[in-house]
Amino acid sequence: MKTALVFHPKYLLHxxxxxxxxxxxxxxxxxxxxxxxxxxxxxxxxxxTPSEAPMEAVGRVHxxxxxxxxxxASRRGGFIDFDTNVPPGLFSHALLAAGGALRAADAVLSGExxxxxxxxxxxxxxxxxxxxxxxxxxxxxAIMVRHVQARGVKKVLILDWDAHHGDxxxxxFYEDPTVLFTSVHQWPFYPGSGAVEETGxxxxxxxxxxxxxxxxTGDESYHFLFDTVIAPLAEEFxxxxxxxxxxxxxxxxxxxxxxxxxxxxxxxLMKKAVDLAENLCGGRLVAVLEGGYSVEGGLPYTNLGxxxxxxxxxxxNIREPEGYGEWLTRAGDPSAHAVxxxxxxxxxxxxxxxxxxxx
Amino acid sequence: xxxxxxxxxxxxxxxxxxxxxxxxxxxxTLGIREVLSHARAPGRLAVSTSTPLNRVLxxxxxxxxxxxxxxxxLFWPGGIRGAVNHRGDIVxxxxxxxxxxxxxxxxxxxxxITGKFSVRNPSLEQxxxxxxxxxxxxxxxxxxxxxxxxxxxxxxATTRLNARMKEAxxxxxxxxxxxxxxxxxxxxxxxxxxxxxxxxxxxxxxHSSTAAAALGAFYLSKVEECLVVDIGGTTTDLVRLSGGKPxxxxxxxxxxxxxxxxxxxxxxxxxxxxxxxxxxxxxRMGNALAFGGIRPTLTDALNVTxxxxxxxxASGLLDRxxxxxxxxxxxxxxxxxxxxxxxxxxxxxxxxxxxxxPRIARHSGASFTIPPHxxxxxxxxxxxxxxxxxxxxRFDSGRGAVVFNGEPQELRTLGDDEAVLDRCRAEVKQxxxxxxADPRDVEDVRVLHFHAYDVVRSSFRSARIADVVVQxxxxxxxxxx
Numbered sequence: 001m002k003t004a005l006v007f008h009p010k011y012l013l014h015x016x017x018x019x020x021x022x023x024x025x026x027x028x029x030x031x032x033x034x035x036x037x038x039x040x041x042x043x044x045x046x047x048x049t050p051s052e053a054p055m056e057a058v059g060r061v062h063x064x065x066x067x068x069x070x071x072x073a074s075r076r077g078g079f080i081d082f083d084t085n086v087p088p089g090l091f092s093h094a095l096l097a098a099g100g101a102l103r104a105a106d107a108v109l110s111g112e113x114x115x116x117x118x119x120x121x122x123x124x125x126x127x128x129x130x131x132x133x134x135x136x137x138x139x140x141x142a143i144m145v146r147h148v149q150a151r152g153v154k155k156v157l158i159l160d161w162d163a164h165h166g167d168x169x170x171x172x173f174y175e176d177p178t179v180l181f182t183s184v185h186q187w188p189f190y191p192g193s194g195a196v197e198e199t200g201x202x203x204x205x206x207x208x209x210x211x212x213x214x215x216x217t218g219d220e221s222y223h224f225l226f227d228t229v230i231a232p233l234a235e236e237f238x239x240x241x242x243x244x245x246x247x248x249x250x251x252x253x254x255x256x257x258x259x260x261x262x263x264x265x266x267x268x269l270m271k272k273a274v275d276l277a278e279n280l281c282g283g284r285l286v287a288v289l290e291g292g293y294s295v296e297g298g299l300p301y302t303n304l305g306x307x308x309x310x311x312x313x314x315x316x317n318i319r320e321p322e323g324y325g326e327w328l329t330r331a332g333d334p335s336a337h338a339v340x341x342x343x344x345x346x347x348x349x350x351x352x353x354x355x356x357x358x359x
Numbered sequence: 360x361x362x363x364x365x366x367x368x369x370x371x372x373x374x375x376x377x378x379x380x381x382x383x384x385x386x387x388t389l390g391i392r393e394v395l396s397h398a399r400a401p402g403r404l405a406v407s408t409s410t411p412l413n414r415v416l417x418x419x420x421x422x423x424x425x426x427x428x429x430x431x432x433l434f435w436p437g438g439i440r441g442a443v444n445h446r447g448d449i450v451x452x453x454x455x456x457x458x459x460x461x462x463x464x465x466x467x468x469x470x471x472i473t474g475k476f477s478v479r480n481p482s483l484e485q486x487x488x489x490x491x492x493x494x495x496x497x498x499x500x501x502x503x504x505x506x507x508x509x510x511x512x513x514x515x516a517t518t519r520l521n522a523r524m525k526e527a528x529x530x531x532x533x534x535x536x537x538x539x540x541x542x543x544x545x546x547x548x549x550x551x552x553x554x555x556x557x558x559x560x561x562x563x564x565x566h567s568s569t570a571a572a573a574l575g576a577f578y579l580s581k582v583e584e585c586l587v588v589d590i591g592g593t594t595t596d597l598v599r600l601s602g603g604k605p606x607x608x609x610x611x612x613x614x615x616x617x618x619x620x621x622x623x624x625x626x627x628x629x630x631x632x633x634x635x636x637x638x639x640x641x642x643r644m645g646n647a648l649a650f651g652g653i654r655p656t657l658t659d660a661l662n663v664t665x666x667x668x669x670x671x672x673a674s675g676l677l678d679r680x681x682x683x684x685x686x687x688x689x690x691x692x693x694x695x696x697x698x699x700x701x702x703x704x705x706x707x708x709x710x711x712x713x714x715x716x717p718r719i720a721r722h723s724g725a726s727f728t729i730p731p732h733x734x735x736x737x738x739x740x741x742x743x744x745x746x747x748x749x750x751x752x753r754f755d756s757g758r759g760a761v762v763f764n765g766e767p768q769e770l771r772t773l774g775d776d777e778a779v780l781d782r783c784r785a786e787v788k789q790x791x792x793x794x795x796a797d798p799r800d801v802e803d804v805r806v807l808h809f810h811a812y813d814v815v816r817s818s819f820r821s822a823r824i825a826d827v828v829v830q831x832x833x834x835x836x837x838x839x840x
Binding site: 317 | 429431432433434435438442444445450509510511512513616810812813814815818819820824
């Protein structure tokens, strides 16, 4: 079965301002790369064009007061925070991004595709029920998760690997035992949350797993966390669908963050997630694009690698151009892995009361 | 005078379109010079031909050596070192020893070279092609950057096809050019191009005869919404017209998707020369009895049931029962295809249309018309077509370059979006007129794609990029009466 690629030409148009990191340029080179690779006509890929998310779906996550504000501010322009302006026409673009996540999930649930990647803009994982933040307006992944649950999917595992902690998504599901939220993120860093002590509350206690990593963290550590934290948790939780908040700002060329993941590292990570989904939930995996600001040097290679892994393609040539070697050496920090292991041990200890796999 | 020529498998149809339409059918066995002697009148000559393609498909299969320069990305077996990135920068150089070794070790009859992102910077492809001249004649080397569109696997497939067809197109262009200097080739999407364009990308000749009949059917009938049923010697082609324009599709050759678009046709393997053995067979084995052949065909079946085509008496070797059964079978096959298409109006073309299309239409429940000169609609379509041109432009002020259809030029100033569009419109018009277009035909330039964005580095806007595709679409020339 095929991999769904959800894309709309309008995803290239949103721009807070001409100089903002989340600008038109962000996906343009990625699109060039995907087109040049022939992925839009690839026998293993099916392209789906989304429409705007219905208010009913958005309203399962966001409060009516915020949606009214966003709609009104979108008419003439508005302001949420210094990272997050509301340019005129934003509401329609934000609904289309959420709609992309919904279309991806629907493709998977209906059996049109084995798994799906929604190549959307603007991103969503910092958006909370009552406000946007950090370039995000509507929480695309959360809206998608509530949508699949409304369609009968019971348990969802979210893996948020964006370099920034997915604080909005964490808050939305913090007390919900049907959604296991896991996040690997640079720390300390924006937005400041995402400590190993934040493990959920109420009925959701134990259903949030934060894996903070220091600057300079690279492929080895991400795979270590996947193998020793994410996979065991997933196997015990036994999700009906895996959702990935796929932020590609961990790449070693990203100008906004300090991590050192490679394109091949991303592809292999996605391959592990695909295998996990195959083993646990019939392959049902929905990835939604979040951040990633190395627009020219990183995103074309990381996004391609992720799609290639989802579609089961040969990953041996997923790489950056040869001249990037020194850049990677500068970005990586050999001491980071020890810190990652330390944090992971602390997290496992914090989660041990809730999960057999960590006892 | 507009002169159209459609070289089919057996005969070549010539149409001279002035205030009146005159036509002649000449057997191919007489040769190009003899065929062209029938088109001595001054005027514009346009040629539709499936000859290069047929030579490729029916001749000895050529061994195609493929050299890919894939760079980082999806894995392609047999790729050589070297990479151009999405901006058009060379990020990995060729390994000269490797190139020499590959060219020396695994020689084919023809060579296809395709580099990833060569449409943004063709220099690696050109470097390999230059080295290859020691091993291959230029007519046997095809490169991909002129194909202009982003789609490495599609370009690779198209370039392989082009490598196989290129020499035959060169030969034909030389033969026609020796008789008549200025002429055009007719594309499978219904437009005209100078020979040099066809030599660079011979794949555009694919399906050209089908496109010719479709365009001619519209010109002669003026029916905008219909199904053209073109009955030839070997095949019957069905082409849907909407707004007077044929539906288009991407060509798949040898199971590989190309980047070339051509008229979308349903081709049934039956025509006037289809041999009758018990009933109609999907193959041609020479002419009908009525035209000196030795086996009865569909044409003979028509004669046996009362028509007068060619030497009708010679068709008498076919018995009436077999003739009626073969006709029934043919009418039924085509009618089912017409009905399945949902067409309500059929325009019949080809010499046999007058005998067969009324029955096909009745069986399928559609109305029909057979326009005057339907027997040479294909050649008329070629004659009245206009020069078409698609221009893919990539402006990158950061690199100081604009790439038009795979060929970089220096970019001095970019200007605003409207200035970029104006420049593309002016460029495509100028190129079309240089290619021989009537100035009236280049007024309607369509913008098929426009995307422009700022390049921001270190929080500053350092450059701007614009991707544009403009087109002078195929259609009927203003010169046509």
